Amino acid sequence: MKRAALPLLAAASLLAVALVLFAGSDREPGPPPVRAFAFDLAGRIAADQRYLKQAPQDATVWAELGLGYVEQARLTANPAYYPKAEGALRESLRLRPGANDTALVGMAALTGARHEFAGSRDWAIKAAAANPANPLAHGLLSDAYVQLGDLAKAQTSLQTMLDAKPGVASYTRAAHLFRIKKEFPRAAHALKLALDAAAGSADIADIHCRRGELAWQTGRPSLRAYEQALAAWPGYPAALAGRARALASIGRNQEAVRAYATAVARNPEPQTLIEYGELLHSLGRKTEAETQFRALRGALKLFAAGGVAGDLTAGRFEADHGDPAAAVTHLAREFARRPTGEVADAYAWALHRAGRSREAIAHARDDTALAAFHRSKIERALGRNADAARSLARAKRLNPNLPNLRMEVARGR
The missing domain is CATH 1.25.40.10 (Tetratricopeptide repeat domain)
Known part of the structure; x- marks a missing residue:
């Protein structure tokens, strides 16, 4: 994937000044991309699996496979990938217990995705110690500190990541911190930088979804952003759910019902099931709402089976x-x-x-x-x-x- 050519200094109006101003949503966006994959992720995972059948002692590829599973779980909201990710990452660490920052980063990403934020912080600290030049280690450490409520440390870790490698993963994290700070114009500008740096359809769809979340949170129209996400990646789960939410927010309830039905059929993610059930309930369709709530209980069990808190x-x-x-x-x-x-x-x-x-x-x-x-x-x-x-x-x-x-x-x- 093409990386942003802009040095951090070029974003001084957004980042070099504003990041030092951080202090300590209605719906939080998903985690930033774990890493950028230059081609089809499912194809990359399949290629790693084939390779490891021939070279099962390759710790690096085991770590790459684990990271791929974590990213696939993010893109699909399918928790079944998390146990696979843990198995691959722990095999990598077994084969190479030391100097394995890729696997340590993978464990930080995995534990963060499972909402084990103290554990994610600890793994990210280990990854940064193993390789201080690994930008993702600092990004994941920033993510963990955000979730643990320590925004000062989150800012410091994010700045280290931005200094090392400005790009999609660092700009989306900057946007998230600005959003928490209620610095909405700066959050929007960070997302523009991310979009300028993006090339892959998954990153482009994800960034448009984040633009939609930002617009929705501030009471502005968000429908177009989700439709742009779907143009980049038809069927992108977060965009399907976001489009349904945007339709509901402007009172286009029947369209929203159909959009939610499409979203949960594609990806029955718990928060989307709640929203769909609540919309049906508000329209007096209580039996249909209860069907969604039963599906939600089932989805929560699946996420728990995947180790998600x-x-x-x-x-x-x-x-x-x-x-x-x-x-x-x-x-x-x-x-x-x-x-x-x-x-x-x-x-x-x-x-x-x-x-x-x-x-x-x-x-x-x-x-x-x-x-x-x-x-x-x-x-x-x-x-x-x-x-x-x-x-x-x-x-x-x-x-x-x-x-x-x-x-x-x-x-x-």
């Missing part, structure tokens, strides 16, 4: 559609694992739904539209009506297109 998704689902007490258990565990704003909001909402609003308000936030909406409900339950009105107004101001607002109102909450 799914407490955030399970907790959100249980809070609104199942057992709020179970939601509190899930989200307390997730909050201990990664005390980010996104998890704090979900935890606060679960506590409120479990009848524990006085505890919930300590975790409630108002930095995203959904968080502000949840905060308004918690404040109203505590009799703080003026505060609740302000929080609700803030939610609508932050993102007037947020489907959850309409769906929550439709459910009478």
Whole structure:
């Protein structure tokens, strides 16, 4: 894949200045690309598998195969690739226990994808120590620090990656950090740099999806970005789900239902199943909604079998559609694992739904539209009506297109 020709200095208005300003979403985008593959990923995996039948002692190719499986899981949201990735990476480390930064990077990527963020941090630290010049080691270390809530260290690691190798993987990470900071124009510019550096259809589709997420979060039209992603890669799972969400956000509900049906048929990812079920529920199609919720429970089991810690998704689902007490258990565990704003909001909402609003308000936030909406409900339950009105107004101001607002109102909450 063609790399960005721009040196980091050329992006000074975005990166060299702004990265030093970081301090500590309604829906977080997926992880950045693990690495750039210059050709068909499935073909690369098949070629590695064939090669290893002839040369099973090649630690480097075992590590490359493991990274390929992690990337395939990212692209397809299929957790069945994670055990395969772990097996390949551990075989690489068995064959070459030392000086194997590729396998260490693979383990950092794998544990991060499984939401084992402290473990991902530790593997990335080992990878960076084994080869300080490996940019992906620093990128994955930045990812782990973001999820662990340490944005200062995330910034430092990302800057090291940017200095070493500006390109798609580093620019998308910069965009994500700007998005957390609510520096939305800078996030958009980082994604433009990523798009300029991209050549492969998977990277192009992924970047357009991130542009759609950014537009959606700020209440701007996002449909075109998802359609551009689908033009780059027809059937790209994140784009199918994003297009459905965008249609729902502008009230084109019947089109959204059809789009969600297509998305979950192609890739029954848990968050998309929740959104589809909630849309059907809001339209009074409760039996169909329950079908999606049953599919969600099955998907969560598949992700758990792949080693993914799914407490955030399970907790959100249980809070609104199942057992709020179970939601509190899930989200307390997730909050201990990664005390980010996104998890704090979900935890606060679960506590409120479990009848524990006085505890919930300590975790409630108002930095995203959904968080502000949840905060308004918690404040109203505590009799703080003026505060609740302000929080609700803030939610609508932050993102007037947020489907959850309409769906929550439709459910009478």
